[in-house]
Amino acid sequence: xxxxxxxxxxxxxxxxxxxxxxxxxxxxxxxxxxxxxxxxxxxxxxxxxxxxxxxxxxxxxxxxxxxxxxxxxxxxxxxxxxxxxxxxxxxxxxxxxxxxxxxxxxxxxxxxxxxxxxxxxxxxxxxxxxxxxxxxxxxxxxxxxxxxxxxxxxxxxxxxxxxxxxxxxxxxxxxxxxxxxxxxxxxxxxxxxxxxxxxxxxxxxxxxxxxxxxxxxxxxxxxxxxxxxxxxxxxxxxxxxxxxxxxxxxxxxxxxxxxxxxxxxxxxxxxxxxxxxxxxxxxxxxxxxxxxxxxxxxxxxxxxxxxxxxxxxxxxxxxxxxxxxxx
Numbered sequence: 001x002x003x004x005x006x007x008x009x010x011x012x013x014x015x016x017x018x019x020x021x022x023x024x025x026x027x028x029x030x031x032x033x034x035x036x037x038x039x040x041x042x043x044x045x046x047x048x049x050x051x052x053x054x055x056x057x058x059x060x061x062x063x064x065x066x067x068x069x070x071x072x073x074x075x076x077x078x079x080x081x082x083x084x085x086x087x088x089x090x091x092x093x094x095x096x097x098x099x100x101x102x103x104x105x106x107x108x109x110x111x112x113x114x115x116x117x118x119x120x121x122x123x124x125x126x127x128x129x130x131x132x133x134x135x136x137x138x139x140x141x142x143x144x145x146x147x148x149x150x151x152x153x154x155x156x157x158x159x160x161x162x163x164x165x166x167x168x169x170x171x172x173x174x175x176x177x178x179x180x181x182x183x184x185x186x187x188x189x190x191x192x193x194x195x196x197x198x199x200x201x202x203x204x205x206x207x208x209x210x211x212x213x214x215x216x217x218x219x220x221x222x223x224x225x226x227x228x229x230x231x232x233x234x235x236x237x238x239x240x241x242x243x244x245x246x247x248x249x250x251x252x253x254x255x256x257x258x259x260x261x262x263x264x265x266x267x268x269x270x271x272x273x274x275x276x277x278x279x280x281x282x283x284x285x286x287x288x289x290x291x292x293x294x295x296x297x298x299x300x301x302x303x304x305x306x307x308x309x310x311x312x313x314x315x316x317x318x319x320x321x322x323x324x325x326x327x
Contacts, residue, residue, distance in 0.1 A: 003030055008097060008322040012089030013315055014268035014298025018048045019097055025059030033081025035327050040079040049267045051077045052090050057113045070111035070118045072098060078263030085177040086116035088271015088313045092129040095121035096317035116176040129317045135309040136279040137174045160233040161244055171280040178242035179276035226266040243270060245277045255281050256295040268298030275311045278303035
């Protein structure tokens with residue numbers, strides 16, 4: 001039997017999503033993994049990095065206990081159909097949808113339930129959106145966080161990211177979904193390998209638009225390398241896999257990155273990845289409660305760590321085409 005599903009396409013710094021309005025929760029069973037894969041397919045479907053079912057929290061059994069704290073639940077699926085705890089760009093896009101469709105009341109702030117907890121999202125006067133991402137933690141082998149029972153506060157997780165024949169040391173970070181942050185220091189040679197000039201990099205970085213100049217370690221050679229699936233050592237650190245951020249410094253409290261997302265592949269942006277990278281950069285730089293600018297291939301985001309450890313992610317949220325599709 002054919003079912004027609006309404007949808008809205010949106011993106012945050014070109015990390016794009018299919019939003020499926022489902023206020024009463026009737027489509028939960030319809031959006032099985034194979035359906036999500038078909039809808040997010042860029043050749044045979046609508047195309048997106050992920051799918052967000054916009055459902056009332058009370059109608060979502062897995063998170064119904066959060067209904068007294070957040071009316072709406074972001075039921076997020078990766079492009080491969082797998083479930084994800086949280087998506088920083090996606091929650092801003094969903095909030096924009098709720099605000100624009102009069103589903104958030106008259107306030108400029110609303111709470112959204114996610115599998116990673118409740119997140120507050122605020123509409124800024126300049127059209128940007130800020131989401132409280134929660135605190136970051138640093139997992140060690142077995143998935144535990146430093147400071148957890150039996151794990152010393154000063155534990156130094158030794159993690160290695162392996163991509164083909166190359167490997168790099170990485171900083172493991174949970175926001176709350178898992179990330180491995182790799183710091184690369186060879187930006188000039190990377191720029192040369194992509195045929196960029198110093199002047200071109202500077203101008204593009206200031207523009208912070210598409211392809212604004214995010215460069216990786218020159219030894220990576222080309223963009224295609226991130227099509228491979230990374231692995232990790234030791235494996236127990238990320239039992240369910242992880243996103244990987246490749247990061248370069250751009251100046252004082254300013255970094256740029258590319259990201260490989262589990263269940264998706266390389267994307268133009270990743271909100272939790274940006275937060276993980278900024279958090280790791282603050283520790284590397286000896287900063288505390290700082291604000292970092294983060295450039296991604298799809299634009300620019302800003303991450304602030306408050307004194308209480310809460311991470312704030314600020315950036316754009318855009319809505320585009322809408323329609324229905326038969327599945």
